[in-house]
Amino acid sequence: MRVAILGVGTVGASVANILQKNAGIISARAGEKIEPVVGVVRDLSRDRGVSIPLTDDLQSVLDRDDIDVYVELMGGVDSAFAAVSKVLKKGKSVVTANKAMLAYHRYALEKLAKDSSFGFEASVGGGIPIIKALKEGLSANHIKKIVGILNGTSNYILTQMMDTNADFHEALKKAQDLGYAEADPTFDIEGQDAAHKLLVLSSIAYGTHGNPEDILIKGITKISSEDIFFAKDFEYVIKLLAIAKVNGDKAELRVHPALIDKDNILAKVGGVMNGISVFGDALGESMYYGPGAGGDATASAVIADLIDITRGNKNPMLGYNSPVNALKLLPISDIRTKYYLRVKVEDRVGVLAKITNVMSENSISIDSFLQKPRNKEEKYTTLFFTTHTCKESDVKRVMDILERTEFVVNRPFMIRIES
């Protein structure tokens, strides 16, 4: 099988090198040799540390007749989609790690791939075989819920904040120094990357359509040391979660930081690692853990897809159990969960009574309350509340009202609680 690698960065170089280094077991397992024959790069002057021939002429490679499978690692949405579409129309097979392209074009790609194979294991969870688990390992189950830690950068930052009491900016700086965060980390820390991956998983489990713009996405940039203080005191861990679950006849999708019980298995997924819990009606909870990024780890998933193609394993691509349970997206306003509220106030008589009144008047019932011991220097004190399950719109209204209340300093801050 002859393979062209579109985009020879860290992952592309690992794919080429592992196909050569592990050629023995790979051909034994695939039943045939899998040969990387060409790599496409933008800048030919940079050394990629690979021994395969490189070219900067993408179109000529897309036009070649001697390529069986194209491995798309260019990144970006539209240019990648154009390149992949072109070869799929010629009946060529494609393997990709490009979750952004899938987040916007997955169903169009599914149509184009009807007569060929399209592998995207590497698009979620790096080398963790989560797509295969969902499509094949759990194929007997109605998937009730997927809860994933899908972004290693955010998870590293939050783990640092929990373990070392670093504030967000110190933790981000450390992540950047270690190469775990990019110079512009927005995409990772604002939840976009996790949202793209969540759309891929929910399309398999529920056949959900929709783009990132259609789902709730919150980042981790506003998490403060006070939130960490509360989480530790109440035995929670703060994680950036990507959640897809069945809610009535709809699929509820959301990406946001969440307080989870410290004994939840996902609470143990630390540093840059990823972990995905899947709840099936027959199996119950199973969890998949591993490196969510990195050249060799991601290449492991890309090559597993290539080997599956040689084995002729044909599995449906997305929403493969529809029309049985293809679900529409739940409107964001209908989301109901538990909440944590941090309210900074002037420390004077009657404040707590006033706040709790506002809450009950807006049908929010308090589950727990903590007033952080205030040291003399501080002019203000911070109140922490957790609520029972309630409507997000009610919580937002309470935050609006409190923000306008004279003894409240700044807008209250909210984190969802996932139990």
Next chain:
Amino acid sequence: MRVAILGVGTVGASVANILQKNAGIISARAGEKIEPVVGVVRDLSRDRGVSIPLTDDLQSVLDRDDIDVYVELMGGVDSAFAAVSKVLKKGKSVVTANKAMLAYHRYALEKLAKDSSFGFEASVGGGIPIIKALKEGLSANHIKKIVGILNGTSNYILTQMMDTNADFHEALKKAQDLGYAEADPTFDIEGQDAAHKLLVLSSIAYGTHGNPEDILIKGITKISSEDIFFAKDFEYVIKLLAIAKVNGDKAELRVHPALIDKDNILAKVGGVMNGISVFGDALGESMYYGPGAGGDATASAVIADLIDITRGNKNPMLGYNSPVNALKLLPISDIRTKYYLRVKVEDRVGVLAKITNVMSENSISIDSFLQKPRNKEEKYTTLFFTTHTCKESDVKRVMDILERTEFVVNRPFMIRIES
């Protein structure tokens, strides 16, 4: 696809009922209906809670021509092997959860299954798709090491001992009361069950031959409250581990209780849950977590195998990468690891010096030492040692010498340390 279920106990009943309850998604995913047409039981008088026809005439079912796949859930080794062999010879496909049969006859079964499909996902880790992960998800990797918590009964007992300071017998009693341990729990608590599963995994990863009798198997029955005390004090967790790893040109297989770092992801696998860490040369560590037993969970894996058969996914069964790296078993005497030693002694002058001399004379170097504070009533005191990596034979010799030393009470107790 017409399925016969040989053995309609908890798992068999779940297979029949889930195939009917989830028939919609299962046919959508399989591309055809998967229909349980008959179940074989020993005792027809007992109600199995299934709606499929039952019979106690195994042979007549094995002789039927209208069965496409046989699901073997009879348990036992030879009778199951005879039944499965008979239908495989007729070119029928088989799905089994029977690890004992596989531990002794897996390669014979592989030969017989040449022209049909043979699924055994349910034989290890209950519903966790670990076999699929090893065969397909990690197919780009040289598997360097597999470390598994593969027996839920033992894990529940050890978790109880760690969490509640119960002694072994109290924890076992509780496990039995909750139905997590059988009236005769020997097979689970002595490591046999985990060893059978380990042989299945190592056959996939390394193509290893050999029976349970050929590998190191130790149970958890001698773990004492003092060992728990030490483990907590030194931030270890005690788990029954099943380990398969490459050691030079050999495969090192062993099942035994082990001290592992409390931050190891496997340390978080509590209660009856199973967890398997797999280390690949490309991927690094990935871990798979879920219920290792139970009717519906195990049925989830059985049915996933059935769906794979309808999809025509043909993957090699065992040692599928041999001859590239089929490994012979490492002799037990060649195992080298770190050790924990518990030595009960008379509390008098010079004892510690004498013991440490014996150790150094036998080329065992001490990594850490703890003397448990002795309360006045006690006549004896307990010394705890951990060693650097050394040969098991040297540790055994030291234990022999100490056992014969007058100030030492009872034979010293040893637990391996896995880091």
